[in-house]
Amino acid sequence: MSSAITEHRDETEHADHADEVRRLERREGWNRRLPILPALIFTIVVTQIPFLFTLFYSLTDWRIDTPEPREFIGFENYGALPDDKFFRDAAWVSVQMTVLAVLLSLIVGTALAILLDRKFFGQGFVRTLLITPFLVMPVVAGFLWKSQMFSATFGVLNWVLELFGFESIEFATKYPLASVVVVLVWQWSPFMMLIVLAGLQGQDTSVLEAARVDGATTVGIFRQITFPQLRPYLELGTLLGAIYLIQVYDHIDVITGGSPDSKNLPFYIAQRSIGGGNRFGLASSYSIVVVIASIIIANIGLRVLSGLLEDDS
C-alpha cells in the first residue's frame, strides 16, 4: 500500500519537474539564440537575398547596354556555358591559383612557424614583423609588388637580376599566374604561420621529451610526433585559405589587369558583367554554377578532411 502511494507521488513530482525543465530549456534556447539574431538577420539580408536575385537574373537575358526589356529565358544562359572556352580557361586558372597559393603559403608558413617556435631574443618583435604582410590591404599589396618588386624599370627583382648580369624581365607580363601567386603566398604565409604556430605551441612538451629519451632525432620527432599532431591545424589552414583564395580579385586586377593566364573565375564573371561585358544575366548564371560547384567541392573536401580527422583520433 504505502509503496504504491510513494510511487504515485514520485510520478507527479517527476511530471512537474519535467515541465519546469522544458520551460528552462526553452528559455535557455532563446537566451542563446537572441544575441546572434541580429547578425543572422544581417547575414541573410546581405548574402541570401542577393543570391536569390542572382538566381533570378540568371534566368533572364538582362544586359544593360541595350534598351530591350529584361526577358525571362529559362535555362538558356546555362546552356551556353559548356561552349564558353573562356569560362573553362578561367576555371583552370582558378584551380591552379588556389591550389598553388594554398600549398605554398602552407609550406612557407609552416617553416616560419617552426623557426618561431623556439625561444630567442626579440621573438615577439620578429613575430609581429612576420605577420604584417597579412595586414596589408590586397590592393596595396598588389601595387607594392607590381611597382616595387616586379617592375622592369624600378623593380627590386630586376635590379638583383641585373646585378648578376641577366636581362630584366617584366614579370607580371611574362609570368602573370606566377606573379599573382607569389604575392598571394607573401600575404597568406603569415596566416598559415599563425595557425601552425598555435598547433606547435599546443603540443605537450613532455611528449617531445619522451621522444628524445626514446632516441628520436630532431627530424624524426618532427616527422613522427609533431607532424601528425599538426594535421588538424594544417587542414584548417587549407580550408580557410582556400575559401579566401578562390575569390581573389584585387591582386589580379592590380598586378596583371586580368591577362588571360591569370584570369580566374571571379575576375571573368566580373568582366562579363560590371567590368564592361554588361551581360548580367549570363554572368549571373556563371556565378550560380561557380557557387554550386564550390559547395559541392567544399562538401567533399570537408568530408574527406573530417574523415581523416576521425581516423586520426
Added chain:
Amino acid sequence: MAEVRYEAASRIYPGTEIPAVNALDLDIADGELLVLVGPSGSGKSTALRMLAGLETVNKGSIFINDVDVTLKPPQDRDIAMVFQNYALYPSMTVAENMGFALKQAGVSKEQRRAQVVEAARILDLEPYLDRKPKNLSGGQRQRVAMGRAIVRSPQVFLMDEPLSNLDAKLRVQTRTELADLQARLGVTMVYVTHDQVEAMTMGHRVAVLKDGLLQQVDTPRELYRRPANLFVAGFIGSPAMNLITVPVVDGAAQLGGLSVPLPDDVRAEVARRGLDEIIFGARPEHLALADVGASGEVAVVEELGSEAYIHVRVVHGQETEDVVVRVGGETAVKRGDQVSFGIAGATHFFDPGGDRLDGE
C-alpha cells in the same frame, strides 16, 4: 644494468639564483630501486631530468656505469623515462607507442612486434595494442607508459611520480606491481614521488630532498629509526613524529610534567652547544598512555579501528602543544578526557637549528 652516480651535480634554471638541485651527491647501485622523495618544489623532478639529459647540469657531473654522461643528449644515455602525465604519443596506437624507441634504434618490424607483444603480456596490455591512448583508462595509460620503458631494456629506469594520476586503490596495487617488476627485471630504477608512504614501501633506499639539498639517503628502516635532521624526522612517518620545543633542566627534557632524561651523548652535545632548549621528537607509536607522565585533555580522537590516534593538548610553559599518541583500538578514550602518557619507545633530540644531537 647500471650504476648511477651524481657528483656534486647542480642545476640552476636560467633567470634564477638559487639552484633547484644543489650539489647533489648520490650513488645508486646496480639493480637498486632508489626513491627520491621530498615536498613539492624540492627539486626531485629536476634531479631526475638531469639524469635523463633533459636538463642541463650547470655544475658537477653525472655518471652512468662510470661513463661521464653530463654532456650527452638523452638519446645517447640508454635510459627510459615514465612521465607523470605519461606523455604517450597521441597519434600512435599502444603498440606503436611501445615500439617507438625500438623503431628509432632500427630494430626490424618483426623483432619489434615480438618485443612489444612480450612486454604487453607482462603488463596485461595485449587486448589494447591497437587502441589509441585516448581510448584507454588512466591505469591502462600508465601501463602503456611502463611498457614503453620496459620494451627497450634500458640501463636505467626513471619514473617521475608515475602513480599520482591513479586513484588511491589502484595506486597501492600498482606500487606493489611496480616494485615486483623492478625486482624481476633487476634493472636500476630511480623513482620520484612526493608521497613518503610510497617512498618507504617501494625504495631499497630513499633519498630525501628539500630545497634542492639532499637531506639523507638511507634504507626506509634507518630513515624511520634515525632521521638525520628535523626535516627528515617530520617528513618520514605517518602520522608524523611529534616535534616539540622543550626546555632542558638538569639533563632532562621537560614536557608538561614528563621529564625525559637525555642520553649521555645528547647531554654532552647540549652542554657543548650551550643549549637550554631543544626539540624533542617521539613518534605517536612510541608514546603510550600511562598513570604518570605528561597529561592533558584529549582534543581529537582519530579512530582507525585497529588503533586510534589521540591528540592530547599538553600545557607546557606558556604554550599548549597537541601531542599525538597511538592507543590500541579497544582503548575507550573520548574527546574531553584527561589522560597522561609516557615514553614507550625511541626518542629523538634535535638542535633548534634542526641537527640531530646524538652524533652521526
